[in-house]
Amino acid sequence: MWLISLRDLQYRYRRFLIAIAVTALVFGIAVAIDGIKQTLQAEPADLVASFHADSWVVRRGSSGLFTTNAVLPDSVVGALRDTPGVRSAEPVVTGRSTVTTGKRENVNLLGYDLRRGGPEIVDGRAPRSDHEVVVGDGIDVAVGDRLTTTSGTFRVVGRADGSRYNGGAPTLFLTVKGAQRISIDGLPLVMGVAVQGHPKTLPDGTSFATNDVAVADLRLTIKSAMATIDFVALLTWIIAAGVIGAIVYLTAIERTRDFAVLRATGSPSRVVVGGLMIQSLIVALVAAVLAVPLAFVLRIGMPLPVTLSGASVIRIVIVGVVVGALASVAAVRRALTTDPALAFGGA
Amino acid sequence: MPDVVIRDLTIEYSSGGYAVRPFDHFNLELQSGQLVLLLGASGCGKTTLLSVLSSLLTPTSGTVHVGETEVTALKGAALTEYRQRGVGVIFQGFNLIPSLTARENVEVPMRSAGRSRKEARARADELLEMVGLQDRIGHRPGAMSGGQQQRVSIARALALDPPLVVADEPTASLDYIQVDGVIRHLRDLAAPGRIVVISTHDERLLPLADRVVELTPRAILDQRPPERTELAPGSTLFRQGDQGTLVYEVDEGTIEVVRELADGAGEEILAIIEPGGYFGELAPMFGLRRAASARAGATPAIVTGYNLRDFRGRRGSDVTDLTLDEDA
Numbered sequence: 218m219w220l221i222s223l224r225d226l227q228y229r230y231r232r233f234l235i236a237i238a239v240t241a242l243v244f245g246i247a248v249a250i251d252g253i254k255q256t257l258q259a260e261p262a263d264l265v266a267s268f269h270a271d272s273w274v275v276r277r278g279s280s281g282l283f284t285t286n287a288v289l290p291d292s293v294v295g296a297l298r299d300t301p302g303v304r305s306a307e308p309v310v311t312g313r314s315t316v317t318t319g320k321r322e323n324v325n326l327l328g329y330d331l332r333r334g335g336p337e338i339v340d341g342r343a344p345r346s347d348h349e350v351v352v353g354d355g356i357d358v359a360v361g362d363r364l365t366t367t368s369g370t371f372r373v374v375g376r377a378d379g380s381r382y383n384g385g386a387p388t389l390f391l392t393v394k395g396a397q398r399i400s401i402d403g404l405p406l407v408m409g410v411a412v413q414g415h416p417k418t419l420p421d422g423t424s425f426a427t428n429d430v431a432v433a434d435l436r437l438t439i440k441s442a443m444a445t446i447d448f449v450a451l452l453t454w455i456i457a458a459g460v461i462g463a464i465v466y467l468t469a470i471e472r473t474r475d476f477a478v479l480r481a482t483g484s485p486s487r488v489v490v491g492g493l494m495i496q497s498l499i500v501a502l503v504a505a506v507l508a509v510p511l512a513f514v515l516r517i518g519m520p521l522p523v524t525l526s527g528a529s530v531i532r533i534v535i536v537g538v539v540v541g542a543l544a545s546v547a548a549v550r551r552a553l554t555t556d557p558a559l560a561f562g563g564a
Numbered sequence: 565m566p567d568v569v570i571r572d573l574t575i576e577y578s579s580g581g582y583a584v585r586p587f588d589h590f591n592l593e594l595q596s597g598q599l600v601l602l603l604g605a606s607g608c609g610k611t612t613l614l615s616v617l618s619s620l621l622t623p624t625s626g627t628v629h630v631g632e633t634e635v636t637a638l639k640g641a642a643l644t645e646y647r648q649r650g651v652g653v654i655f656q657g658f659n660l661i662p663s664l665t666a667r668e669n670v671e672v673p674m675r676s677a678g679r680s681r682k683e684a685r686a687r688a689d690e691l692l693e694m695v696g697l698q699d700r701i702g703h704r705p706g707a708m709s710g711g712q713q714q715r716v717s718i719a720r721a722l723a724l725d726p727p728l729v730v731a732d733e734p735t736a737s738l739d740y741i742q743v744d745g746v747i748r749h750l751r752d753l754a755a756p757g758r759i760v761v762i763s764t765h766d767e768r769l770l771p772l773a774d775r776v777v778e779l780t781p782r783a784i785l786d787q788r789p790p791e792r793t794e795l796a797p798g799s800t801l802f803r804q805g806d807q808g809t810l811v812y813e814v815d816e817g818t819i820e821v822v823r824e825l826a827d828g829a830g831e832e833i834l835a836i837i838e839p840g841g842y843f844g845e846l847a848p849m850f851g852l853r854r855a856a857s858a859r860a861g862a863t864p865a866i867v868t869g870y871n872l873r874d875f876r877g878r879r880g881s882d883v884t885d886l887t888l889d890e891d892a
Binding site for chain 1: 644
């Protein structure tokens with residue numbers, strides 16, 4: 218019966234407000250964590266898509282080009298350009314470095330000729346020399362600044378949109394030769410070739426990797442991080458269920474006499490069960506709704522970009538319903554086992 | 565017309581591991597329109613009997629009929645139906661739901677029974693007006709006096725117009741001013757087609773009653789002369805739960821004082837009384853039932869039963885220095 222549940226919520230509103238506030242915070246953290254997961258999941262696909270390649274050519278047996286040490290001679294680039302069906306073939310050289318000015322952090326190095334495509338430059342121009350870089354999101358520098366890394370000092374000539382990968386690490390775009398100098402001692406090698414078109418044949422010792430394979434390869438590096446995020450999200454849901462469950466259970470203990478009276482006066486079990494479940498669900502759903510704006514606030518303090526989507530909101534509401542239902546189980550059990558004869562106890 | 569018929573009612577429960585039977589083959593018949601008072605000391609079983617009448621407690625054996633309904637055989641939906649429509653309960657502690665207003669408390673049984681909100685509200689208002697609380701309809705129990713809460717409880721008990729209303733110590737939590745209002749309403753409840761059973765030890769309610777059922781017989785000052793009884797080995801002098809008016813002295817043989825254990829687990833010998841010893845003094849002193857049984861030991865025994873005056877005359881101040889007073 219709605220009436221008894223709602224009146225009880227009003228009667229004990231302080232404790233339910235506390236439960237809602239704590240649960241909303243926990244749900245908000247869950248939404249923010251989910252947003253980070255969405256970001257990490259989207260990064261590889263966004264990066265691969267930004268090259269507008271139809272496919273990638275890598276050394277045969279390699280799983281992909283962004284995470285591999287397997288290299289190809291850069292002569293394959295010319296061979297591919299001469300292959301019928303190929304509109305363009307651009308070499309890619311990858312590596313890692315650490316920014317040492319300001320906040321120290323790991324960065325990805327990508328040697329690629331941005332004048333011929335790739336991620337969009339939103340400010341400035343593409344690098345023309347080995348000591349020029351374009352920086353992606355996540356590094357707080359402006360065009361014209363100098364950037365010191367463990368691989369040398371560069372002049373920032375442009376900024377590119379997005380381009381994070383390897384768990385949110387920002388990216389420095391260099392010329393191919395610049396990247397070769399840093400990553401492989403200037404050897405004329407490449408990690409792969411971004412190909413537009415459909416080559417009829419492949420140079421010896423190479424194989425195709427589709428965009429999907431390239432994305433899967435990038436995601437492999439964050440597999441453990443994603444599993445950890447899932448586990449932490451599960452923990453937050455359990456904590457939320459615990460908070461709601463504890464409050465509703467305490468209320469059920471206080472209402473033992475009420476339940477005895479309800480049963481003694483012929484109220485069916487569904488009235489008692491439904492009443493407690495409704496209370497749990499109301500707390501969980503209100504908390505879930507409040508969690509969404511709270512997540513927007515929380516993401517300000519998050520070190521990684523947080524992607525909040527409609528799917529996240531729907532997911533947290535569904536989780537709220539499930540958490541609310543589970544949280545009421547202990548209280549429902551207690552209420553159903555209340556002896557109606559207890560109603561005859563003294564005042 | 566609904567009558568209440570109780571046949572061979574036995575209720576046994578465990579108290580500290582011992583079997584306690586507040587009712588042992590108890591019989592009672594109540595007529596429609598009666599206001600019945602169950603009188604008795606605390607612990608005599610008044611509330612237990614109300615619990616059985618309300619179908620909140622299943623007796624060990626025996627039957628209770630309210631009209632055509634065998635209350636003791638009800639289960640499931642029929643049990644819920646009886647609790648909704650067959651009986652109205654007025655609790656000692658009022659037991660109103662604190663978060664609901666007076667009107668909502670009265671509405672609850674009707675809403676649970678499937679009445680529409682509009683119908684339940686109209687009936688609740690009518691009942692609250694009947695008990696003089698028309699101006700307290702929107703108040704929560706915490707904002708009402710004990711007497712007002714008890715009147716709301718009366719209105720709730722009548723919500724579905726049950727043929728049986730039971731009230732457990734309805735005046736116990738009230739001061740004398742509040743009792744006045746409640747007593748008048750209780751009297752009005754007993755109308756043709758309805759039986760009202762009230763458990764109480766408040767003798768102010770006696771003038772209300774059409775019938776009084778005393779569950780604790782009053783202590784009777786027995787005037788009989790000393791009574792000599794010869795017992796064969798193992799034969800019983802009195803049983804646990806019996807009423808008793810005599811104190812016994814052992815003249816020959818031994819007497820075993822035994823108490824029955826709960827759940828048919830046998831019995832425990834509390835004491836063996838040798839010649840010159842005495843037992844069974846508390847029951848006649850305080851009008852209690854025998855708390856243990858007494859029987860002859862392995863040999864024939866002879867005991868003499870004395871009324872309290874004669875026993876005190878024989879023992880004098882020694883009576884207060886009893887060794888078996890807690891058990892016999």
